[in-house]
Amino acid sequence: MSRRSWLVVIAAFLSALVLSAALALHATEPAGPAAQGSAPGDTLSPDHPPSLEIFAQALALVEDQYAEPKTSKDLIYGAIQGAVGTLDAHSSFMTPEDLRELQIETKGKFSGIGIEIAMKDLVLMVVSPIEGTPAYQMGIQPGDQIVKINGQPTKNMSLADAVKSIRGPQGSKVTLTINREGFAHPRDYVITREIIPIHSVKARILDGGIGYVRVTNFQDQTDADLHAYLDKMKQRLVPFRGLILDLRNDPGGLLDQAVRVADEFLKSGLIVYTEGRNRQQTGRFYATTGKDKYANIPMVVLINEGSASASEIVAGALKDQKRALIVGTKSFGKGSVQTIIPMEDDSALRLTTSLYYTPSGITINEKGIVPDVVVEEKPLPADESLQGLRDEVLERHMLKQGLTDKPWSQPVTPAELDKDPQLKKAVELLQNWPAKNVALKP
C-alpha cells in the first residue's frame, strides 16, 4: 500500500520548506513501548480535588446543555487532547487509529498490496508499485488510475480513506478497478494482501569507492538494513574508501535504532544520554565493542533543517566523537524523547519523558546540530507554488528520477551531483581525505 516511508519523506521535505518548525516535524522517538502499570493515586487524589471538580462540573454542563448530544468518549478525547496540549509541542494524544499508523511506521512493515498512491488532479493514482510485492506481480503500473476500490468509487475519497480500504489483513483480497492509457474500459485487479516491508534505508555508490546511504526514518529494521547495505558495498567497492550518510529530511524515529546506527561507526564511548524527571526515563547509551567493522571508514554525514531527533542523535554522537564530518545546514533541534504510553482503549499518550544530550553534554533542544562545513541547499524558485512543488516531486518519483529511485549499484552521475551541492561537497571532502579541520581519532 501507500508506502509510509515515502510519504514521510515527502511530508518532511515539504514541511521543512513550508511550515514553521513546530508544525512541521512529527519526529517521534518512542523509547520502546513503556506501559508501566503503576499504581495511581499519589499525584492526584487527596491534595487537589478542587481542580478535578471543576473539570467534572464542566463535563456535566456540556453533557446536559450543549446544543447537540455528545458521547462522553468524544468529550474525554477532547479533554485529553487539551491536557496534552498544555505540554510541549511533541507530546500528543493518539487515537487508536493514530497509534496503529505509528506502529506501522516504527515496525517498518504493514499488510497491504505494495503500492504508493497519491491524489493528482483529484484522481487517485498509483505513484509506483513496490518491487516484489503483490501489486508489482499483478502488473500494476505507475500512473494507473484507481477508479474503484472494492467497487467503491474513489471520487471524493480522501487519500487516508483510500489507504485504509486498500490495506487489510494478510491473505485477504482487495479489488482495484484500474484505468490505464490504452485500456478500452477500466479493468478489475483482484490482489491478495501480504506483509509489505517498508525500507527506511536507500543507497547508491559513487566513483572512487565511495558509498552513499540515505536513512529516511528510524524504525525497527533501519540498522539491519543499513548494515546489509554496508556489507554489500564492502564487497562491491574495493577498496571501500568513504561513506556518506544522508540524514537530510529524516524526522527521526526510534531511539534504540539511532543508538545502533551510531554504534555501527563507533568503537566505544558515549553515544547519547537522556535525563527526565522520572528516574526510569534517565539512561546512558554507549557504543558496544563488538560491531567495529565500519568504525574507521572516512565518513561525511549530511544534515539539514529537516533532520530531527534520532537523526540528531546520530549526527551529534559522530560529531562529538570526531568520527565524521558534518556537512549541510543546521539541524532541526528536537532534543526530546517521547514515550508511547498505551491507554486501556487502545489510544495512547505520546509524552515527552526526557531530554537527550550529546556525549559532550549539549542538549540539542532548540539548538540543533551545527555542521562542520555549512553548505546550503539549492534554492527553490521563489514563485513556486506548494502544489507545483508537490507535483514535481511526485513526477520525479514516478519517472524514477530521484537519487535513490535507481538501483543502489548504479554509480551517481556528475549530472546528479550537480543537482545536489551538499552531496557534491561531501564527495569532494572524501576525495581529499583527511579533511583539514577534523581531527580524526586514530
Add this chain to the structure above:
Amino acid sequence: MKNPGFSEKPATGGHWRRRALPLLLLLVLAFRPGLEAYSATSPYDSLRLYSEALFEIGQKYVYAKPEKEIIYGSIRGMMNSLDPDSAFLTPAEYQNYSRGRDEALAEAGVDIIIKDNLLTLTAVVDGGPGAAAGLQPGDHIAKINGETVRNLTTQEAASRFRGAPGTSLKLEVLRNSAVKPLKITVVLQPLGDNTVTSKLLNDSYGYLRVRYFNDATPKEFALALESLQKQGHPLRGLILDLRNDARGSLEQAVRTASLLLGDKEVVTAKGRTPGSQETFQGKARDLVWKAPVPMPTVVLVDQGTARAAEIVAGALKDKYQAALLGAKTLGLCGLTKVIPLQDGSALVMTMAECYTPAGKKIHGAGLEPEIQGQTPKPKENQKEAAPGKLPPEQDPWVEQAVEVLKGGNKPQAPPKA
C-alpha cells in the same frame, strides 16, 4: 468579534449529576487497579481514561506541570472539540469578558476559526487593517509575535487580534499558493462604521455589500436600499454581497433581514432541551420597500459567509425568493451562553443552533447555493481577486449574478418525474 448570543442567567448548581460527578471521578481514581468490572460502554470508562491520562502526565512528563494548568487545558480541549464558538475562559479572561468588550477597541479586522489546531482566517473585513496588510481569507496563521499558535480556543485566539489602537502584530502566515511562510505585520485600528456599501450597476441593478455586521448595519442597510431605489428608478434587481462576512449577532441579522421581510420569520434557534426553540422575526414597519412582489434578488455567499450573514442569506432564500450564488457557506451560526464555573472560570457554550425559516440547519452544515460561482479565470497581472477587492462591475460573480437577474428571477428547479 461578537457572536450571536442571548444572555441568560448563569447556570446555578443543583442538578444531581453536577454534584455527583466529582465524587464519581474520585472514586474512579481510587478504584483504578481493579476496574475490569466496568462494561465497555459505560461512560465511566471514559472518565477512567481521563484520570489515567492525568496520572501518566503527572508521573512521566519531562517537566513538572501544575495540575490546574492541565485541568484548564482539558476543559479548553473539550470545548474546542465542540464547535469554534464554544470556549473556556480562565478566571482572568472571564473577568475581562464580563466587564464587557470595549467597542472602541482596535482590532485586525479578521474573523478566525481554529480547526484541527490550525488557525484559519474565515473572513478578512474589507478595508480593515488585516486586508490593508495583505491578509486573505483562507490564510493560516502559524505564529503571532513569534509565538506558535497552539492549544488555543477560537475565542482566545480571537483576543490576540484585538488591542490598543496602533499595536503591531507580527504574523507568520501560511498560504496555500506560497511555498514559504509570509511575514505580515498588521497594525490594529478600530474598524469604524460604514458596514454597508452600495452601487447602482448598469441597467438599474443595485449592488449592496455588507462588509460585516454591527449595530449600525440595519440603519446603513436601509439608507443604502433607499438610495439605490432613488437612483435606479425603478430598480430591476438587487445583488446582495455577503461573501467574506463572518461576524454579527442574531439580533443584527434579524433587524437587517426585516428591512426586506417585514414581519416574516427570519431564523429559528433550536437547542437540545424541549422549550429551547425560539423563532425570530422583525416588525412589519421595518419594511423599506412596500412593493407587493419581492425585488428579484441574488445573494452572493462563499466559505467566508457565517453567523449574521448566513442568517440573512437563509431568510432571503426561504422568504424572499432570493437565489444564493457562489460557494457553500461556513456553517457557523450558534447561540452561545456564558456559564461560570465554581472557581471563577467560565464556559462559553453553544446552546442553540440556527435554522432557516424552511427548517434547514445552518450551524455545522452551511448553506449550499443553488448557483455555483464560476471560478474566475485568472487575468493577466492579477493573481488573486479577493471578494470586495474588485469593483463590482469587474467581479466575475457579480457579473454572473447580473446574468441570473436578467434571465428571470431565478433558475427553475428541475422538474421531478
